[in-house]
Amino acid sequence: MRSFHKFGFFHKRSELMIMLPEVHKLRDIFELFASKVNTRKQTMIEKPPAESGIDEGANGEEEIHTEEGGAGTGGQSRTTIIYINTPTIDISDVDECLRTMGLFPNDQWLGNRLKEHLRRRTEMGPMSTHMARRVAFELVLTLYCQLATLSEKLNADEVLTALRSCDPQGTGVLSYSELRHMLTNVCDRLEEAEVFSLLHSVSDIDGNVHYEHLVKKMFDREAQTEEMVHQARIYLQAIGPNAIDMDMAKRDEFIDDLREADPGNTGYIDQSTLLNVLNRGEEHFTGDELKILTSGMMDDGHPGINYMRFLRFVMHE
Missing domain, CATH: 3.30.70 (Alpha-Beta Plaits)
Structure with missing residues (x-):
């Protein structure tokens, strides 16, 4: 099992995208479906x-x-x-977005998770149905990671063995129409455009598909997906599970304000400074409320509040 690189969570999204270029690619796909909405x-x-x-x-x-x-x-x-x-997509576009990212969700599996998203949103308050149906990138990325590890995948040898059983003469080719039928009708069915993307470059002018080349292409794509999933998990681990229901632009602004308030990069600021930073937005905390929230976030030998621990509490608890 692959180990995660050591990524701190005190990074803005733009900084994480630079360190995790595969996540940036997924974000670009997401934004093809997105309209600009901010909470x-x-x-x-x-x-x-x-x-x-x-x-x-x-x-x-x-x-x-x-x-x-x-x-x-x-x-x-x-x-x-x-x-x-702030970019979000309509809940009805999540399926197509995930497919464009290279994964193909089962209708029931995806439907159950989107119903859970709607239930959670409505429990957060009487928000309108229209806005509860908006989905942020972080939720789509969470679904992407879950879907990628949903079931055990066949390896290249197993796929080749299955295809060779359909080629008793050992010609090394199968008809385009036969493979198209298999890919669009068996197990996790693919869309026509997805099948064309897989088959067109490994087909000859007679309509035959060199299936060993097809398997190589499929598993090259699998390796790319594995790296995307690995980086996506790092990104989600860094920003915390609460990100799917939070305004991430505000989180980035908060990080900027904390860095400005601590030019020496000590990792600590006093309570009055943190209170001032928090209250720059629409939220309005009292000193007593902040004292409760930051209980246990002061370290021996360091004056002030460990604000990185505070941000982790906000995003992870």
């Missing part, structure tokens, strides 16, 4: 009922107002979620 929450005084729901601002930004709080809040505050310029 940002802010608390505001409750608007009249006629203004609740999904509104469109002057710049075409969508605002979705959802209740925040319950008993004891008097219903006086709401959470506004504003979507601007």
Whole structure:
């Protein structure tokens, strides 16, 4: 089993993409399906009922107002979620996106995981169905890794043995139509375009496929997929499991702010500085709340809070 390279989690996404070029390729594929959407929450005084729901601002930004709080809040505050310029894809495009990445999900397997995504999102609050159906790159990458290791794969020798059994004369070729039928109708069926991609370069003018060349091509592709999966796991390990439901642009901004607040790169800042960094966005923490959140994040011999440990807590716990 391959071991992971030692990657720290205190990296922005752009930095991770440089270190993990195969993940960058997968991100490029994802963005072919993406529209620009961003999630940002802010608390505001409750608007009249006629203004609740999904509104469109002057710049075409969508605002979705959802209740925040319950008993004891008097219903006086709401959470506004504003979507601007972060790539997401519609949940209906996940299947095609994964196929373009080179994997072919079973309908039932993928359907169950996307239903779980919708259930988790709705439990996070009364978010609109429209926005609950938006899927971030980190969720697609998680599905990609799960799908790649879903079942044991045949090795090249096993595939060659199976194909040779269909070639009793030992000609080394099978008809294009026969292989096309096998690939589009057996087990994890491929789409026509995927079959063409595999077969066209190993076929002759008579419509025969040199299946040993086909197997080599298939397993060269498998090796590339293995490296992509390996790097994808490193990326997901670095950013943490909570990334699938978080605004990753805000995480990157938070890292920039922490680095600016600690020019000596000590790894520690005092509580008041961390509180100031946290409250630069829409979130508003009190000193007492931060003290609870950072309990146990001060190390002997080091003044201040270990902010890397704090970020890990946010992204992993």
